[in-house]
Amino acid sequence: MRIPARETLSRSGTLQTPVYLDHAATTPVDERVLARLVEVLRTHFGNPASNTHAYGWAAARLVEEAREEVAGLIGATAREIVFTSGATESNNLALRGVAERYAGKGRRMVISNVEHASVAAPAARLEREGWRVTRVPVGPDGVLEPAALTAALTPQTVLVSVLAAQNELGTLQPVREIGRLCKERGVLFHADAAQAAGKVPLDVAADGIDLLSLSGHKIYAPKGVGALYVRRRDPRVALSPLQEGGGQERGLRAGTLNVPGIVALGEACRLARQEMAAEGVRLARLRDRLLAAVTGALEGVHLNGCPRRRLPGYLNFSFAGVRAHRLLGALTVLAVSSSSACSSSATEPSPILTALGLPEELARASLRVSLGRFTTQEEVDFAAERIVAVVTDLRREAAG
16 A cells, blocks of 8 residues: 655645544554653563563563553553553453353353454354354444343343444443443443543443453554453453463463553553543544534535544544545545445445444445544644535536
8 A cells, every 4th residue: 555645735834644534543652652662662671570680670660550550541450450462452352251261151242233343253253152142233323222232131141342432433332331231230341442441531440341441552652552451359350361371461461561562551541541631622622623614514414423422533424425435535635534445446335334224325425534632723624624625526526
């Protein structure tokens, strides 16, 4: 894939293009996080498992300090945090680890029908191995109704796994209600919080969450590091490991720890906890400004997902009469994504959008825009202007 050249555009100021509006996919590393990462790479290269000398002790101390920061972001204790390579590994460890340890209690699991592939795929594997997986449909707004979840639970249900925030839509699920329902029935609750952690408040105790996955590269840390929260009390959750070896992370995740990445994740969590409230207000204002500009200038715009229960910086539009791959092909000055296939050879609409009951024409015409910590108002205004202009041109072309 050719990486677009960067060029300077002059408007009311100076913009670097493409303007990055795909923070749901990954975030740039915050300079403050990068500084900690470089510091550790340069000066703290010891193996935290080397407990006979100062280099190992220093590395181990940094890991434990980072563990405290990750725990603090979600209301956990440090001993409940297991470091992984990211949310995909965390999700697999949660689902497959529970399945192996709790199969004797029942072989049923419940997920929503809009889960990320890193939950949907291991659930499908477990299904092939004899588990019964119930996929509860969300409503037209992408929100899982607690009543629908309740109807899916049986005495043999071991685990419920639901995205805290849907990655294509930005829709927030009623996590606390789901946690309460699971607690009442003695069912473990796993939340994939890769998109939600650091953007909206999460409290594993108050929310009744037993397992929670998060990923560093969604909150301005590097790729390749993440964590899984595993509840230690009321109830104590037991997991079988996916990989074994040196016994690191209390035997749940063997392998030499990624100390620089872990420290960077800890710093990212500290910053997110400190800045989340103000940043959420700022991003919501920019998101609403973009939405108003686009819908005010264009007809036939459909906002996908719940308009209220939504991450601060996320929008998913569908544009009647416009195919997503044509739209993205004409929007080279914006780094955005589509939840439908974006190459001319792949024409299947997003299964997430079709799961909402969206007509195929609109499901094929979606655009996801996700703002982040460094997005400016000038960039948002520029994006709105370009989206309106391109959609108008494509509709005019299609008409004739």
